[in-house]
Amino acid sequence: MTILETIHRLRETGVLGMNRRNAEYIMRSNSRAFFPLVDDKLKTKQLAEAHQIPTPPLYHVIEHHGDIPGFEKVLSGHQDFVIKPARGAGGSGIVLVKGHTAGGFIKQNGEIILMKDLTYHISDILSGIYSLEGLEDRAFIEGLVHPDTIFDAVTYCGVPDIRIIVYRGVPAMSMVRLPTQASDGKANLHRGAIGVGIDMAGGTTLAGVHRSGIVTHHPDTHKPVTGIQVPHWERMLVIAAKAVDMTGLNYLGVDLVIDQEQGPLLLEMNARPGLQIQIANQTGLLRRLDLIDKARPGVFATPETRVAWALETFSARTPV
Amino acid sequence: MHALELPSTQLSGGTLTMKRPALLLAVALLILSVALIGYRILWLKYPIFPAAPEKVWQLSMDAHVKGGEKETTVMIGLPSTQKGLLVVAEDIHSGTLNFNLLRDGPNQVGVWSGHIDPRGEVIRYSSSIQVKPERLLKIKPPKLGPYPSNVGEAEQKLARGLVEKWDSLPPADRVQHIAAALNGSWGTPVPDAQELQAWSAFQNKHGRVIASLVLLRAAGLVAQVAEGLPLAETVTNTTVTWIAVWTGQDWETLHPEKGEVYQKPVSLLPLTTGGYPAARVLHGELSQIRWTLSRQIINQWRMRFERIMRSDRWLDRWSLFRLPEEFQTTFRILMLVPIGALMISLLRNIVGFPTFGIFLPVLMALAFRNTGLAYGLGIFWGVVLIGYVVRRWIDRLRLLLVPRLSVILTFVIVCITIFALIGNKFDLRAFMAVGLLPFVILTMTIERFFVIVEESGVREALWMAAGSAGVAVVTYGILEIEPLQLTFFVYPELLLAVAAVQVLLGRYTGYRLLELFRFRRFGGA
Numbered sequence: 001m002t003i004l005e006t007i008h009r010l011r012e013t014g015v016l017g018m019n020r021r022n023a024e025y026i027m028r029s030n031s032r033a034f035f036p037l038v039d040d041k042l043k044t045k046q047l048a049e050a051h052q053i054p055t056p057p058l059y060h061v062i063e064h065h066g067d068i069p070g071f072e073k074v075l076s077g078h079q080d081f082v083i084k085p086a087r088g089a090g091g092s093g094i095v096l097v098k099g100h101t102a103g104g105f106i107k108q109n110g111e112i113i114l115m116k117d118l119t120y121h122i123s124d125i126l127s128g129i130y131s132l133e134g135l136e137d138r139a140f141i142e143g144l145v146h147p148d149t150i151f152d153a154v155t156y157c158g159v160p161d162i163r164i165i166v167y168r169g170v171p172a173m174s175m176v177r178l179p180t181q182a183s184d185g186k187a188n189l190h191r192g193a194i195g196v197g198i199d200m201a202g203g204t205t206l207a208g209v210h211r212s213g214i215v216t217h218h219p220d221t222h223k224p225v226t227g228i229q230v231p232h233w234e235r236m237l238v239i240a241a242k243a244v245d246m247t248g249l250n251y252l253g254v255d256l257v258i259d260q261e262q263g264p265l266l267l268e269m270n271a272r273p274g275l276q277i278q279i280a281n282q283t284g285l286l287r288r289l290d291l292i293d294k295a296r297p298g299v300f301a302t303p304e305t306r307v308a309w310a311l312e313t314f315s316a317r318t319p320v
Numbered sequence: 321m322h323a324l325e326l327p328s329t330q331l332s333g334g335t336l337t338m339k340r341p342a343l344l345l346a347v348a349l350l351i352l353s354v355a356l357i358g359y360r361i362l363w364l365k366y367p368i369f370p371a372a373p374e375k376v377w378q379l380s381m382d383a384h385v386k387g388g389e390k391e392t393t394v395m396i397g398l399p400s401t402q403k404g405l406l407v408v409a410e411d412i413h414s415g416t417l418n419f420n421l422l423r424d425g426p427n428q429v430g431v432w433s434g435h436i437d438p439r440g441e442v443i444r445y446s447s448s449i450q451v452k453p454e455r456l457l458k459i460k461p462p463k464l465g466p467y468p469s470n471v472g473e474a475e476q477k478l479a480r481g482l483v484e485k486w487d488s489l490p491p492a493d494r495v496q497h498i499a500a501a502l503n504g505s506w507g508t509p510v511p512d513a514q515e516l517q518a519w520s521a522f523q524n525k526h527g528r529v530i531a532s533l534v535l536l537r538a539a540g541l542v543a544q545v546a547e548g549l550p551l552a553e554t555v556t557n558t559t560v561t562w563i564a565v566w567t568g569q570d571w572e573t574l575h576p577e578k579g580e581v582y583q584k585p586v587s588l589l590p591l592t593t594g595g596y597p598a599a600r601v602l603h604g605e606l607s608q609i610r611w612t613l614s615r616q617i618i619n620q621w622r623m624r625f626e627r628i629m630r631s632d633r634w635l636d637r638w639s640l641f642r643l644p645e646e647f648q649t650t651f652r653i654l655m656l657v658p659i660g661a662l663m664i665s666l667l668r669n670i671v672g673f674p675t676f677g678i679f680l681p682v683l684m685a686l687a688f689r690n691t692g693l694a695y696g697l698g699i700f701w702g703v704v705l706i707g708y709v710v711r712r713w714i715d716r717l718r719l720l721l722v723p724r725l726s727v728i729l730t731f732v733i734v735c736i737t738i739f740a741l742i743g744n745k746f747d748l749r750a751f752m753a754v755g756l757l758p759f760v761i762l763t764m765t766i767e768r769f770f771v772i773v774e775e776s777g778v779r780e781a782l783w784m785a786a787g788s789a790g791v792a793v794v795t796y797g798i799l800e801i802e803p804l805q806l807t808f809f810v811y812p813e814l815l816l817a818v819a820a821v822q823v824l825l826g827r828y829t830g831y832r833l834l835e836l837f838r839f840r841r842f843g844g845a
Contacts, residue, residue: 006836013842019669020829127722191777212838279839 014284016275021251025289029168029250030271037247038269042086042140044247048266051246053239055266056082056259057143065126068119071141076100080144083118085125087137091188093130095121096144096158108185109157145265148231148258154178156220158185162230162256162264163195164240165273165285169250170299170306171237172288172314174198175280176205176230181220187255189276194218196225197281201315203233209279234307236264241303243269288314342827346820353816356635364633366810376615377551379589380446383609385417385601387436392417392604397547397592399449400428405589406450406627413444427592436604449589451551467537468530468595475522479538482511482519491541491567495574495581498535502528503579532563532576542566543574547598548590555612559598562588589613624810640809648809653689653799655808658818660685660795665825667791672832674780676768676788683761684792685799693796697789699736700765704785706732707766708773725767732766 010017016025037043048055059081060074075081079100085093095118096108104114113121124130125139151160158179165173175195179185182192189195194215197206205228208215217224230236240254243266253273256264278285291313299309360366385394398421401407412419417434432443467476482501486494497507502523506516523531529545536543544564549556563574565581573582591598599606628641640651660682667673675681688696710731714724743749765788772781798804808814831839 003833003836006840007831010831010836010839010842015831015835015839015842017829017831017835018672019832023827023829190780212841214841275835276838279841282842284842 010284014286014288014290015278016285016289018275020286021275022272025167025251026272030252031248034248035271038249038252038271040086041084041088041268042138044266044269045142047246051242053242053246053266054262054264055142056145056257058140059143060141062122062126062139062141065123068122068126071122072115074141075105078141078143081141082144083122083125083139083141085130085137085139087128087131087135088125089130091186091191093121093125094186096185098144145257145267146260148260150228150231150258151176151178154218154221154223154225154228156180156185156218158183159187159257161187161267162198162236162258163273163277164237164254164256165277166240166244166252166254167250167289167292168300169241169244169303170292170295171200171240171310172292173277173281173283173285174200174237174240175209175277176228178208178218178225180210180218189274194225195276195280196228197277197283198230198233199315201311203230204228205230206281209276212276212279214279214282230258232258232264234311237307237310238303239264239266241306245303342823346823349816349820349823353813353820356813356816357811360635360811364631364635369807376448376450377589378446378612378614379449379549380444380612381609382442382444382612383599384440384442384607385432385436386440386605386607387438388603388605390603391433392436393431393433393602394443394604394606395422395600395602396430396432396443396445397596397598398428398430398445399447399548399589399591400426401630408448408450410447411445413442415441415443417441417443424596425594427594427596429592429596440607451589464537464540464542468526468533471526471530471534475534476538478515478518478522479534481515482506483535483539485509486539491565492572494539494541495536495565495567495572498532498539498541499574499579499581501535502532502576528576529561529563532574536563536565536574544593545595546588546590546593547596548588548592549611549613551587551589551613553614555610557608557610559591559611560588564593624806640812652805652809653686655812655815656799656801656805657682657686658815658822659798659804662818662822662825663795663798664791665822667787669825669828670832672834673791674784674787675791676765676772676784680761680765680768681788681791682795684765684788685795687761688792688796689799693793696796697793700785700789700792702735703732703766704769706735707769708778711770711773725770728766728770 037047042058042061045055045058059078060071062068062071080096080098082097083095088094095113097105097113098108099106101112104112105118107113122139125137128135128137131137145159147155147159155178160176160178162176163174164171175197177187177189178194178196179187180192180194184191187193189209192211194208194210196208198204199206205226208218208225210219216226236256236258239256243252243254244250247269249269249271251271251273253270255267255269257267258264275285295309295313299305361368379399381396383394383396385392394417398410399405399407412430414432417432417436420431420433422429422431430445483494483498486497489497500507519531522534526534533543533545542565545561546564547559547561549559561576563576564571565574570583573588574580575582599609625641628636628639631637640648640655643651661679664675664678664681668675684696684700690696691699707728710728711724714727717724765785769781769785772784
């Protein structure tokens, strides 16, 4: 197959490329001034709270190296928790702790992390080793999400999350990201997690993408990833639609997790969401984005109208 | 905590991005660039391919001079820059003599003078001469001059009578007839025997050169005698004399000894014109004079430099060649850096190849210029490797980010120093030629490397390191192309064209090559 044929086929399918995403969607729709709102997870969290969007509970924020000693007391009050850098990129620097042990903690994957290792890790976060451009950073501790059991059978370990691409407030495409052994329990595709497309209309999973290839079964659990009904589907779409009102970014990747008790929680947002979601859905983004651009103005009135329109318009069973 | 401002959202009214302003800008830049280059080529007579090898002649003269009691003076006609001739890189050897360059009418005469010791003295001259074929210059022909000085009125009348019959012919034909007459064929009507006899006597007395000049003058033609060398690979001790005749449009060459006319004057290199002898000596003897002409390709930079320095045109006065020489070398490279940046745009946006940052590969390429390619790449990979090993080991020490990077940097410097000392022991100069700037640039990449290692893993980081090194090598290759350096130096406006391409590239929203691979499973393959 020649290059030209490939280009032609990708055009036909409406695959969005990196150059086009940057020039015509991110640069056009996303004002740089609003980027800090999504690049900094703490800011996102506060913004979400101001908009009554649920997020995992915030336990503690560490801003300076001098604050590190005090955080032990905070930890003793919580059975499990997550330590995150506020400006970490691609899931780096995140430590999931599921329990206490003598002189340390038990990580999600069963390893033991000593207290001094944890303080070292936090000082790394503050020095900015995980942050974009190596700027000084803040660390924060939030509640560990206990993911809904629906994905238990197919998840290796860690917390699966749901990525929804929202354009001009309308959910356009989504996938659930399942951690693998290779991704170390993290839900980032470039670390080896698999992305499974979701049918917009019904909220059931389609095929998955693992390192650019299509998969139907989880590489570790060997369970099928297709046909799973994602719970709270509409509610999650509404949260994602609201995220745009919240941030002023018109092309956005919204990451959510489903907690057993609290339901959907907003985890973080991404102003430059990846394009692999297209492989997971076997659908190009371009046509959906075009349809959103052509929608009549009434559609954009409220998050609910936008979601209703998306549910009606985008379905894996219809061509777009 | 920051106060959170709620940004206003604009959910409706997404307009299509205008591609036109970018396109217009690119076209405008391109036109400007082409116009400036066109102006230089058409009006300032710049070469279209400044780096194309140009054949020039290397002229050298060396002579042995013997002196007498009195001060000896040697005068040698030397070629000078004039229509169709560009003389550069003149070099004169005068031994113990004084040297002066005299301008005498159209002639440039080298004058060597002084007392010569009994063993004699050697004088030398050499220069590079570029002969431009375009001699179709619309110059006004010189006015018809007087007869040669030692020709009497009777002889003038005689000559006039002989050529009178050709007066109605065009100049070029008159020249042909006179050339034939020099060989004795006067055509019809045949002049009477008495006249011919008188003319033969005159020709024998004054020689064929003067005879030709007199006839040409009598026929109302402007003629100049010149002495010089035939333009051919040659070593000779004699010069040739010829007469250049203005035929109304062009100079033709009349060879008086052979009685032949040549239309192409380029095959001769004049040393003197107007009857001055090419070499003269006062109070001495010129023995073993030798002229050598050879073809060669001379230093292009020098050639352009000489040409532009002689020009008064506005653009030439603002040429990069007017910069002091020590800064020119910097600008030669600097002019090509945008091409390097263009390469990176190409690789990132068209191919989709990852690199460390945007300009780091360009800086690396500049560093390679100091260190050499092999050693530069060696340092780069060495730095990455040492940095990685030290990093793994130092992880246990629980150091903060910045001090940790400083420790790594110090270790890298220690390694490089040991390397240099080993190089010194084994006399390997390349091991020592690190240079501060290249080193700083290469160590900057370590920091980048580790940020990527932390953010995206070792695989990604190594892939990007390879990408950066690859781009740096390609960029280095481009920076080192000397014809390209020369072209951009002569035509700096090419940068506008480069910018135009960059602008167009900035509006490229098509797929990247690696994306074709990434999305290859799409659409049922």
